[in-house]
Amino acid sequence: MSLDSITLYLVATMVAALLGAMLVFFGKQENSPALKWWGTAYLLGAASVALWTAAGDKLGAPLYLAMNAIGFVACGMVWNAARLFHGRTPNWPGLVFGAIAWVAAATLLDPAASTLRMLAGAAIVSVYAALTAGELWSERRKSLQRSWPALVVPAMHGCVLMLPVVIGGFLRPNDPQFASSIWVTVFAVELVLYAVGTVFVIFMLVSERTVATHKTAASMDPLTGMLNRRGFSEACSRVIEREAKAGRPVTVMIFDIDHFKSINDRFGHPAGDEMLKLFSTVVTGNLRISDLSGRIGGEEFAALLPCSLEEGVLVADRVREAFETSGVVVDEGPVDTTVSIGVAGGPAGTELDVLLAAADTALYQAKRGGRNRVEAAEELPLSLDWRRQSAGRVGVPRLQPATA
Numbered sequence: 001m002s003l004d005s006i007t008l009y010l011v012a013t014m015v016a017a018l019l020g021a022m023l024v025f026f027g028k029q030e031n032s033p034a035l036k037w038w039g040t041a042y043l044l045g046a047a048s049v050a051l052w053t054a055a056g057d058k059l060g061a062p063l064y065l066a067m068n069a070i071g072f073v074a075c076g077m078v079w080n081a082a083r084l085f086h087g088r089t090p091n092w093p094g095l096v097f098g099a100i101a102w103v104a105a106a107t108l109l110d111p112a113a114s115t116l117r118m119l120a121g122a123a124i125v126s127v128y129a130a131l132t133a134g135e136l137w138s139e140r141r142k143s144l145q146r147s148w149p150a151l152v153v154p155a156m157h158g159c160v161l162m163l164p165v166v167i168g169g170f171l172r173p174n175d176p177q178f179a180s181s182i183w184v185t186v187f188a189v190e191l192v193l194y195a196v197g198t199v200f201v202i203f204m205l206v207s208e209r210t211v212a213t214h215k216t217a218a219s220m221d222p223l224t225g226m227l228n229r230r231g232f233s234e235a236c237s238r239v240i241e242r243e244a245k246a247g248r249p250v251t252v253m254i255f256d257i258d259h260f261k262s263i264n265d266r267f268g269h270p271a272g273d274e275m276l277k278l279f280s281t282v283v284t285g286n287l288r289i290s291d292l293s294g295r296i297g298g299e300e301f302a303a304l305l306p307c308s309l310e311e312g313v314l315v316a317d318r319v320r321e322a323f324e325t326s327g328v329v330v331d332e333g334p335v336d337t338t339v340s341i342g343v344a345g346g347p348a349g350t351e352l353d354v355l356l357a358a359a360d361t362a363l364y365q366a367k368r369g370g371r372n373r374v375e376a377a378e379e380l381p382l383s384l385d386w387r388r389q390s391a392g393r394v395g396v397p398r399l400q401p402a403t404a
Helices: 005-031 033-055 061-085 092-108 112-144 146-157 158-173 180-220 231-248 258-268 269-286 309-322 352-368 384-390
Strands: 250-257 290-299 300-305 328-330 334-336 337-346 374-375 379-381 399-401
Touching: 005 033, 005 146, 005 180, 005 258, 033 061, 033 180, 061 092, 061 112, 061 180, 092 337, 180 231, 180 258, 231 290, 231 300, 231 352, 250 258, 250 269, 250 309, 250 352, 269 290, 269 300, 269 309, 300 309, 300 334, 300 352, 309 337, 309 374, 352 374
Parallel strands: 337 374
Antiparallel strands: 250 300, 250 337, 290 300, 328 334, 379 399
């Protein structure tokens, strides 16, 4: 059974138009500019192909140029949709550059040089495809590591919109059987499948971005912008595993702002919040980019450093001094900004819970010793595996002596 290619192209344009309208609708519902731009590109591309399919031979030169220009604008919109997906602003000159270049080439070239015009059009589409691929590749390197289809398929969007026009314009003058050509039939079917498949890829891309955003929000402390307890624990587990493979030690420290409750009582919770934000800035400003830090509750913060205990103590004291000299002044006068810090280190592979327990013990000693000081744990933590194996025995100590 033979398939009429013209009918298939009309079906493809109707499917593309329907999907474009759906993307625009969901873009408005989700307040997503990228979805709205992608949807509009679908609608423009569908209009361009439909006009060419229905009346390609009957169009005058101005309408023919305008029809092709619409298709190139659609390609530019796909690229701009990828930019908007990153939160970047639309590139308005780039949006219309392809259409302007096409009109200029078609006007200046000899009317008989149809092949050159088609090469110019193909080059413009290729440039837009490369720009789109570049935008999505940048995003893939940052976070969307498993979304390689989102890199390839949207980059081809402009090409697929323009290929029916390019191929049809190239073959129709020389092939009276163009309408029944098997290649055109196959391509028309592919266009329908592509239109549907691209929408799935776009929604996959947007869905993954949404999931990543929610996951990040669930791991971050909204007040300080640092990792919360959950995010800190997950990140530390990865770092400890990495350092264990290299046989390197890690150090954990716990910070507790001194007399924080009295600050809230005397100056109000807004002042307390500002104190927490100040301390988070001090911590992150005195740690390396490879170190981890987070707010694990109330006025307590924690950090994990891939270094020895001795180095960790030096870093902790640097944080303590920086916070003490931060010089906070409110209407009622200067505010004491001091912090007590407990530090604990362990050999490669020591689990986070054990390090935190040891650092917490050291923090308690710093509080008892007068506050505004750094205390290092005097005992090395046991691994949780050893504790599990010894769980049935009575009186098993939580920590073992450093000399053991």
